[in-house]
Amino acid sequence: MTHIHIGNYIEDFINWLTRHFAPLFDIIKLAVESVVNSVESILMFPPFFVVILLIAFLAWKRTGLGVTILTLAGLTLIWAMGYWEQTMSTLALILSSAFMALLMGVPLGIWAAKKPLAKKVIRPVLDFMQTMPAFVYLIPAVLFFGLGKVPGAFATIIFAMPPAVRLTTLGISQVPEDIVEATRSFGASPRQLLFKVELPLALPTILAGVNQTIMMALSMVVISAMIAAGGLGETVLKGITQLKIGLGFEGGISVVILAIILDRITQSFGTNRKKALHS
Amino acid sequence: MSKIKIEDLTLIFGKEKEEALSLLKEGKSKAEILEQTGCTIAVKEANFEIEKGEFFVIMGLSGSGKSSLLRCLNRLIEPTSGKVVLDQLNITSLKDKELQGVRHKEMAMVFQKFGLLPHRSVVENVAFGLELQQVPEEEREEKAKTVIELVGLKGYENQPTDALSGGMQQRVGLARALANEPEILLMDEAFSALDPLIRAQMQEELIDLQKTMHKTIVFITHDLDEAIRLGDRIAIMKDGEIIQIGTPEEILTNPTTDYVSSFVEKVDRKSIITAASLMFEKPTVAIAGKDGVEGSLRKMRVSGLTTLPAVSVDKEFLGFVYLRDLLEIKSKSHHVIAKAIRSDIPVAYPETTVEQMLPFIAENGRAVPVVDRETNKLLGIVAQTSLLIETTGTSWENVTGNAIDHLQNEII
Numbered sequence: 001m002t003h004i005h006i007g008n009y010i011e012d013f014i015n016w017l018t019r020h021f022a023p024l025f026d027i028i029k030l031a032v033e034s035v036v037n038s039v040e041s042i043l044m045f046p047p048f049f050v051v052i053l054l055i056a057f058l059a060w061k062r063t064g065l066g067v068t069i070l071t072l073a074g075l076t077l078i079w080a081m082g083y084w085e086q087t088m089s090t091l092a093l094i095l096s097s098a099f100m101a102l103l104m105g106v107p108l109g110i111w112a113a114k115k116p117l118a119k120k121v122i123r124p125v126l127d128f129m130q131t132m133p134a135f136v137y138l139i140p141a142v143l144f145f146g147l148g149k150v151p152g153a154f155a156t157i158i159f160a161m162p163p164a165v166r167l168t169t170l171g172i173s174q175v176p177e178d179i180v181e182a183t184r185s186f187g188a189s190p191r192q193l194l195f196k197v198e199l200p201l202a203l204p205t206i207l208a209g210v211n212q213t214i215m216m217a218l219s220m221v222v223i224s225a226m227i228a229a230g231g232l233g234e235t236v237l238k239g240i241t242q243l244k245i246g247l248g249f250e251g252g253i254s255v256v257i258l259a260i261i262l263d264r265i266t267q268s269f270g271t272n273r274k275k276a277l278h279s
Numbered sequence: 280m281s282k283i284k285i286e287d288l289t290l291i292f293g294k295e296k297e298e299a300l301s302l303l304k305e306g307k308s309k310a311e312i313l314e315q316t317g318c319t320i321a322v323k324e325a326n327f328e329i330e331k332g333e334f335f336v337i338m339g340l341s342g343s344g345k346s347s348l349l350r351c352l353n354r355l356i357e358p359t360s361g362k363v364v365l366d367q368l369n370i371t372s373l374k375d376k377e378l379q380g381v382r383h384k385e386m387a388m389v390f391q392k393f394g395l396l397p398h399r400s401v402v403e404n405v406a407f408g409l410e411l412q413q414v415p416e417e418e419r420e421e422k423a424k425t426v427i428e429l430v431g432l433k434g435y436e437n438q439p440t441d442a443l444s445g446g447m448q449q450r451v452g453l454a455r456a457l458a459n460e461p462e463i464l465l466m467d468e469a470f471s472a473l474d475p476l477i478r479a480q481m482q483e484e485l486i487d488l489q490k491t492m493h494k495t496i497v498f499i500t501h502d503l504d505e506a507i508r509l510g511d512r513i514a515i516m517k518d519g520e521i522i523q524i525g526t527p528e529e530i531l532t533n534p535t536t537d538y539v540s541s542f543v544e545k546v547d548r549k550s551i552i553t554a555a556s557l558m559f560e561k562p563t564v565a566i567a568g569k570d571g572v573e574g575s576l577r578k579m580r581v582s583g584l585t586t587l588p589a590v591s592v593d594k595e596f597l598g599f600v601y602l603r604d605l606l607e608i609k610s611k612s613h614h615v616i617a618k619a620i621r622s623d624i625p626v627a628y629p630e631t632t633v634e635q636m637l638p639f640i641a642e643n644g645r646a647v648p649v650v651d652r653e654t655n656k657l658l659g660i661v662a663q664t665s666l667l668i669e670t671t672g673t674s675w676e677n678v679t680g681n682a683i684d685h686l687q688n689e690i691i
Contacts, residue, residue: 182388187380196411
């Protein structure tokens with residue numbers, strides 16, 4: 001029996017891309033690298049306790065006492081275990097990838113909300129991006145950008161973008177029709193409608209998308225340690241490859257702590273706003 | 280010169296609009312067109328004009344196409360064919376930017392569901408229209424505050440809108456529309472979402488506002504009582520067609536179709552029917568200075584009446600004279616009737632409604648004289664019976680044995 005090898009065609013396509021668009025990939029690599037590196041150096045520049053206090057302060061401002069204590073204790077534990085640098089490296093990669101994912105995802109989401117045709121095209125692509133096993137993205141990422149943080153960020157952006165697009169579309173299409181109509185009746189241009197009405201009203205939903213994007217970025221950043229993106233993922237990976245249970249769990253616990261803090265803080269931006277609207 | 284002119288306006292919903300439109304021109308019915316093309320005729324060949332400063336009400340049940348028609352005026356919905364002309368400007372052919380200009384300056388809209396921005400305060404909502412026109416913040420807030428005071432929301436400026444009651448929210452909606460200083464107000468079932476007491480109050484306030492604003496108002500409602508209360512003229516819509524246009528009184532007294540009359544039956548006529556349409560003209564009168572006591576008594580004898588309205592030689596209304604008073608002054612050898620005239624009689628004007636005249640029955644126990652507001656000349660009298668008939672809703676035909684010509688006998 002002969003098999004159909006779609007994989008061959010994809011391989012040919014990726015190879016063709018790498019061959020013909022090498023300069024473009026170099027530019028992208030440079031841009032992404034500089035973003036990731038600058039975020040990382042910002043996080044690494046001050047002494048660890050300053051960063052801990054700053055994050056704890058943010059947690060205190062946005063959430064309750066519980067999350068603040070958890071932040072203080074958790075980050076101190078990470079430092080005490082000796083994973084501060086890895087954690088900051090992971091955080092930098094998460095924040096910069098999530099930022100870039102949002103930079104592309106939110107406009108795409110707006111576009112999909114405005115044009116039914118765009119929605120028809122974007123939706124299956126998003127489904128594809130989200131359901132494809134995350135590891136698969138690592139292969140073209142390496143072919144395009146070699147090893148290191150940039151392919152890690154690339155794979156993360158692709159993996160983390162769908163919720164940003166989806167929830168932006170959802171948020172905008174949920175803006176009540178009567179408000180949109182009223183806005184148009186007062187002579188709003190499409191741009192005014194978007195920026196003065198639709199985006200502000202969709203913001204809680206979009207922020208829920210931001211939260212999900214960051215959480216997905218976190219999971220992908222850990223995986224991308226397989227292509228030498230470094231950070232906590234590397235620690236976990238070492239634990240697996242060398243069968244060091246302790247190392248693996250220490251890395252894992254650090255990831256969990258980081259995840260909880262990121263989740264609670266980003267979630268608070270969406271819910272606080274909702275509360276403010278309904279009070 | 281009319282303010283808004285609607286010419287042959289047709290609105291079709293569906294995919295095969297062109298085909299539906301040509302079928303419509305062939306005279307096919309809505310049902311046939313729906314079957315052949317799957318298109319719905321929302322508005323069918325509407326033709327009418329709205330005068331400057333007029334309060335124009337479009338009334339119809341849900342699905343009659345009234346809200347769609349209103350949205351064609353500022354093109355929130357694009358009409359399929361026909362024209363909307365504002366002053367000399369053809370709205371239907373405007374480009375996007377020009378249309379935005381018209382929506383900025385000429386027409387502002389008030390919505391049934393308010394359509395306020397929940398993330399903004401009252402003053403920010405009211406200033407929203409001006410903000411879209413890029414009016415500087417200070418100027419627009421100042422304007423907004425003036426309008427907020429006008430609609431009775433002073434003190435609520437910085438409240439979030441969703442903390443307000445429905446009536447308050449609609450005041451914000453109205454203020455937002457007024458802040459733009461438009462020539463035309465489009466009001467889409469503006470009071471329908473409010474509870475009856477608040478609604479009546481808002482109607483009254485709108486009438487008061489209109490007395491000073493003199494805007495051209497196009498008001499949509501499904502409630503004929505509301506239409507009659509507010510409208511200078513009413514257009515009644517059914518299945519996308521305008522079936523009658525007229526003043527409230529014309530619609531009530533002369534419905535052209537059964538559909539309209541079926542509505543009219545349920546309406547409370549007391550507040551619409553006026554003295555002018557009820558009064559009995561050229562009643563027998565006693566003319567002071569001409570008819571002496573003897574003359575007046577003779578008129579009473581001839582007409583069989585015991586009371587006559589007394590007027591001056593210039594037909595100015597003076598009061599009523601009663602038979603027993605005349606007999607009394609006659610016995611005192613008076614010859615002029617002046618002393619017998621009872622002048623403390625409340626009078627009605629031609630525009631006085633039945634509702635306003637009802638208390639007069641109790642006071643006079645007699646007919647209600649109708650006089651000209653300026654000259655005080657007697658125009659006619661309204662019979663008690665007429666008032667009672669209008670109040671109880673019995674029609675003239677049901678009043679047996681009394682031809683209208685003979686009514687004066689019974690009433691005075």
